[in-house]
Amino acid sequence: ARNFIVTLSCTDQPGIVYAVSGALLQAGCNITESQQFESPETGTFFMRVAVATEATQAEVWGSLEPVAQAFGMQLDVFDAERPARTLIMCSKEGHALNDLLFQQRAGMLSIEVPLIVSNHADLRPMAEFYGVPFVHLPVTKDNKADAEARLLELVTEHQIDVVVLARYMQILSNDLCRELNGRAINIHHSFLPSFKGAKPYHQAHARGVKLIGATAHYVTTDLDEGPIIEQEVIRVNHAQTPQQFVALGRDVEGRTLATAVQWHAQHRVLLDGTRTVVFN
Amino acid sequence: ARNFIVTLSCTDQPGIVYAVSGALLQAGCNITESQQFESPETGTFFMRVAVATEATQAEVWGSLEPVAQAFGMQLDVFDAERPARTLIMCSKEGHALNDLLFQQRAGMLSIEVPLIVSNHADLRPMAEFYGVPFVHLPVTKDNKADAEARLLELVTEHQIDVVVLARYMQILSNDLCRELNGRAINIHHSFLPSFKGAKPYHQAHARGVKLIGATAHYVTTDLDEGPIIEQEVIRVNHAQTPQQFVALGRDVEGRTLATAVQWHAQHRVLLDGTRTVVFN
Amino acid sequence: ARNFIVTLSCTDQPGIVYAVSGALLQAGCNITESQQFESPETGTFFMRVAVATEATQAEVWGSLEPVAQAFGMQLDVFDAERPARTLIMCSKEGHALNDLLFQQRAGMLSIEVPLIVSNHADLRPMAEFYGVPFVHLPVTKDNKADAEARLLELVTEHQIDVVVLARYMQILSNDLCRELNGRAINIHHSFLPSFKGAKPYHQAHARGVKLIGATAHYVTTDLDEGPIIEQEVIRVNHAQTPQQFVALGRDVEGRTLATAVQWHAQHRVLLDGTRTVVFN
């Protein structure tokens, strides 16, 4: 039997589940997992269904397509066994990259990593250890447009499903953000209260916060403000130095990003305006 | 519009969701929340659906009944607005009782509390403050059978949906456990590793554990071993005394029990053999 | 034997611990708990020592005073058995008040509550249940100065050690903030990222945050920006409504505030500029 993931969204209205489950039944699908949500804010209905069937992906799609048209659905049918082709971008700090690569190799993430792209060469040895091709793509003020164009070529060439910014310390241009809309994930530190500007962990330390955290979100043109996928925090205290805040922050960043990537790779995250629906 | 909660379980087989959603559509139900799970261990399919409709409870039931018969379902249709009628049992310690009563009054729990039953009179003033009738039902070795019979009368008389043991320090007889099967919730302390016998917090302290916790579970004849609804832990350290362990333990017990009661009251907990399916 | 808590701070320099422990030895004190911290940022040394002794509070103080003068210390000697006299201020929402009063009565907080002051009468029944005098002190634009003057009279009259704002929905004047500096604790909601303006839980919901939290801090003239004592968070998801965010937020607010009050009452919190040192 084959396993597929069906995700769909449309304006909420009666009969959606009946129509979808009927089409799936017709394609010989046994539903193994199903979640749905109707957003009171946007009036949108979201659904994720995992199915096992003897039918092919095209047959499942063919059975669902009339329903999608009748209800005006955004529909997707994914092969559940196919790992998400993930391009990881990084700079000099390897903690988030290491978490992703190790967990991928240990079978803990539903991804494969055909390529790592970095604006620095520092992490090439780590890429080599894990046997992942590493492209050094330096970015300067002058070549930024070219570098981003090259990145998009690599995304196409390697049939990339998702771009993960694992502490990639370059701001993407608005054009690139739009191009990668819904398929690029970033991680950034977060605090209560939040801090603007340089050295945020030092600012948080100076403010005497008791929790520091990380937020994984989709990349949008609104820097660090895209739809949130996952957040985690860790406890800190007065006796810890700003350097220890940074180290603890790295740890929680790595874990939070890996979680977000896994949910995305399993097609558990759907966009509801500026919010995410996470079927985890 | 009225709101209902439909819960059902049956042997997993193709067509369940199609049949159920069809019957709901027929009764003019709009699905506002739906969760399902198929248990690989027992081969049982579980579903919880929240609906909004102009139809009556009887009409929804009538529409679903043929489906229930065709698939051999355990089916329930609950009025979502009706709070669970909850009888709380307690002894001398009031922390868990207070958490439940305060949260109920603050509108944080989907329950009403027509009755508190205790084998001691100590907590009568708290019951009076919250305006809840309090029955003092002492239990001795000699009157245990009579006391339990009286309790069952009260359960019937007050149309109780769920009995909550909020640190009730009497062991229920096997007969009573069976009588209340699936509708009595207990809270007990829990530790890594676990400890048998008296003064468990003192044993945990002597062992130097770093986490203490609480487990809320359905009452079965197997003492403290019924299906687990919820568990929580809290961090402790070497400098804390056994008395502080007890105080912290009370706090986590109260919170864990309140969470479990809320999930039960919202019909989010279904039994899968000795495990629970929690649609939260 | 009597138990005292000694707290002190001064510019960091060699010999402090030697001098303090010598003075305590001279007063027949056995040290039962001791913590210290030297702040790299401010160069200040902080110490909290719990002692058991046959000496009186005056004798302990007398033995330490020459040391305090020699090192230019801010010194305090507290009776460890004496609960902090706590004035609780509230408005209409009772969750934080209830947490404090119940935990106080259950012996979980080192405080006594001689007085509750509120700008609304709603919570009088709760005060009465716990047997705490309740002063209804309405605040309008016109009488604000008078009301604050009356509050300060009550603080003096009842020998209040600490004022706790348990969801008291009035902004204190700058003068009052300064008057209560270091002895008034507030609780407010907090989020990643933070939100300004009205209905913060609704804003957080609209933003799709995955964690909401609470921050307990000392009151300063800088609204919600005083030195942080404690922070906690709780997980939320896309399916929860803004109303559920509010209810969960209340719960975490109550717990966080109670923790902060307990640490303050046990003289575990010292001020290091805009940060706190928490010897917990």
Add this chain to the structure above:
Amino acid sequence: ARNFIVTLSCTDQPGIVYAVSGALLQAGCNITESQQFESPETGTFFMRVAVATEATQAEVWGSLEPVAQAFGMQLDVFDAERPARTLIMCSKEGHALNDLLFQQRAGMLSIEVPLIVSNHADLRPMAEFYGVPFVHLPVTKDNKADAEARLLELVTEHQIDVVVLARYMQILSNDLCRELNGRAINIHHSFLPSFKGAKPYHQAHARGVKLIGATAHYVTTDLDEGPIIEQEVIRVNHAQTPQQFVALGRDVEGRTLATAVQWHAQHRVLLDGTRTVVFN
């Protein structure tokens, strides 16, 4: 200036802190961090002091030695800059090893790793990537005594401070446990309630637990029952498979072990009978 860590324990009695701080003052030591604890259960006093001084390690030791003799102390003076020489033992699963090696290289752990010893060859490539010598030391029923003798030779030869069992799947002999007493750390899974026998994650799954966890402890002859250094848990639910429990368990095991190793390496863990005092 040099930095040292002083740890000491002795029967609790008046004057310890005064004597120790006097000896440190005499050696020109500025105390930068100090923690103490008196165990009510065993009547033992524990202290950890971090100091900065121009004196040598021998001079600090010389100044403290008369005090240690007078009070019957167990005394140690460590160079705070010297990383703990750590021998990691592993078998086939690399998650805990990877966490330790990556964090070590990233500067997040106060250890160096001169050697990895494994009864299987599987993890040699990971050792090579991190540039750590790898000794394949197979263990069979027949050669166990020889293999353990060889291990002890390696411990001596490489001047090992601490042996870390990073999912090393061999039970150490009682003799080896005693030989490594207080300097060998193990990680094992833990659950509420606990489970004996094979496949514990599968047992926990069958029981329907909602939390799974890990316990890092010193190795003693009492299997998995040595003094606990650190414990952590992670939330699980009914929809997760036993395989997912295992994956999540690995993650929490790796983090818990790394934390315990760091605290040990910084001389923050002292033994109080079967409990630990953790000055973190």
